[in-house]
Amino acid sequence: MSKVSTENYKGVRDFYPEDQSVQNYIFFIWKETMESFGYEQYDASILEYSDLYKAKSGQEIVTEQTYNFVDRGERDVTLRPEMTPTIARMIARKKRDLVFPLRWYSIPNLFRYERPQKGRLREHWQLNGDIFSINNIFAELEVIEIASTILRNFGLNDIQFEIRINDRKILNKKFEELGLNEIQSSELSRLIDKKDKIDDFDEQVEKLLGKKIRLDFEPNEEITAIIDKLKRRGISNVVFSPTITRGMDYYTGFVFEVYDTNPENNRALMGGGRYDDLLNIFNEEKLPAVGFGMGDVMLRETLETYGLIPKHYNQTDLAFCPLNEAFFDIVSEWATELREAGLNVTIDYSGKKIKDQISKADKRGIQFISCIGDEEISSKKLIIKNLQTSKETKLPLSKVAQFVKNNRSV
């Protein structure tokens, strides 16, 4: 038999327990924060008909960056690259049964076919939050407040991130003044979005439009009001930033991105905006919508940079180390009793020397161990050793659960 590779697929990740515990921590903060704002969780399959993305996404995504294939029933299927088309579809599907306004969140796994690089992988997990049928800036304010609260809940200080906001309507007005057609507007919008990353911005604009132009933008009333109201709510790290356009064609007004202010990691941690027209593609009437997405990859890198990832603890409270295989049955009964009392308990069934068993439990980061020999079996009194303090305590089995709960460090 030829050897199979142990490598994972290019550009995706394996989550060993230490990685998964970081992932669980990130998901926990996301979930707690979204629910504190009254958002309800939803999800869908990663498989969607490709038609869903052909109508309104940015061109780059549909043609080059999606994973899509034809199934055995000749259906054109896509691994979802983003969640917004899915939530729009789900709402259009049951619009008459839903109680609006809706506040929904999800933590989907998303896929993009691109060259793997720092902070960009072929799959990632992304928090998505959306609020539907609020047609005033209090939806925008809420979404920015959520963005700020999430990052603060991860321990970031306000000087460590900047919320950059813009309004597509400012761009559209300018494009109209310049007399641009739809394609030129769309292309120029994409150029402006990349402005800070490209050296020859002015040349590219000239090439696109056939003339030199001066691009200056002023905030409109809405943007000014948003910045002002957020300040009064204690959120001051918000600036008007006319180069924030967001790639997707579906945004209709307000757009934003949140940047790590560390000059060595000057990339967007999250972004979003208002997209009131997305239900059009389902022949449904307009539905006011403001949403955002926040990926796990960049967030995790940022938290690591700032030392904000909590230490990994083993969730297992107690390891039983039986001196003899003859004790396995009785020890497993004791373990069941302690689990029913709320402890996480493992048993060493290796039959190896006690020193070896203790060393394994220690390496694994388990806080308490209890070695079981003849004495313990006959007396039903256990010696519980705290591996963090080396302190030993002798207790009847019935007192072990409470003792461990009172003394565990996690």
Add this chain to the structure above:
Amino acid sequence: MSKVSTENYKGVRDFYPEDQSVQNYIFFIWKETMESFGYEQYDASILEYSDLYKAKSGQEIVTEQTYNFVDRGERDVTLRPEMTPTIARMIARKKRDLVFPLRWYSIPNLFRYERPQKGRLREHWQLNGDIFSINNIFAELEVIEIASTILRNFGLNDIQFEIRINDRKILNKKFEELGLNEIQSSELSRLIDKKDKIDDFDEQVEKLLGKKIRLDFEPNEEITAIIDKLKRRGISNVVFSPTITRGMDYYTGFVFEVYDTNPENNRALMGGGRYDDLLNIFNEEKLPAVGFGMGDVMLRETLETYGLIPKHYNQTDLAFCPLNEAFFDIVSEWATELREAGLNVTIDYSGKKIKDQISKADKRGIQFISCIGDEEISSKKLIIKNLQTSKETKLPLSKVAQFVKNNRSV
């Protein structure tokens, strides 16, 4: 623009908030139970190189039932149909860095291309638990005890499910006695697995082997010991069942499946077994392994049949209903204060009549509301109405969080 369909892809599911809350409940019981047995969570991407499945899976799966495609870099990629090959790959990849024995669990999303039918979809979520490097029956016993504990934790009674166990070695010995070659053994094993579902079992066996045979099996010592030891641990719904073979070729000994005993739903809720040789495909030495999988679709149907799905509660504690848009800013500040004190709070920004706002909060199942008018703004004293009891309580803002926590029903 042509209309895009709101249907989801064939054979997959949308999870609206009510569905997602059931899903979250199932995942919660899975997670709590696995961690109570000292298992650590891991995960991986759903994308794997197709080679991983070509070496050792059941034939049916590789050739007809997988989603696979060739990516733009000419790599043959599969959406994982099961998790066992992935965990084997991950362990082979870092074998020298891991502290054995390992107890790992995961809740992966899995994909199979098959005709959607009751209990069988094209994607599902599956709890996977595995224990590595334990070479005695205490691994088998632990896995069965976990299976039993999970179903009990969901509220199932022992008479509602039956644990059917077998040993591949019993089959292999019989096949040897019959002088079968590898292909005949594999085919006969598959026939035996389907025995209860097909009418012409004896005819098919005769066709395969070219002769009539009598198939009778006796439990071996190991199976007898497992049943005996489980009984002593209070698990009596375990039977020797020679038709349980499990489709996959990688099982090497003990196999089991758990069945709903309801005659109208006589299908497997979960299954697993020992697979000591799977690391061979990576040219690694044997590693003792016992594992199991338990899907969400059949489980959910079973819990629904027995009325064991908990009622869906809205996680949002309090809805603010401001009488006037002029109060939105101050109300949002109050909401922030209550969130920081641990409540989940939403604000109605619709600007609609108060009656309409209250009715919406009620429809959504939110327990407490507070209507905000001039009086509340100037006094900073709120009237908190419990929509479940209709009782109203007047409180200063600073006392609201504690009051709601003391009186909420979830």
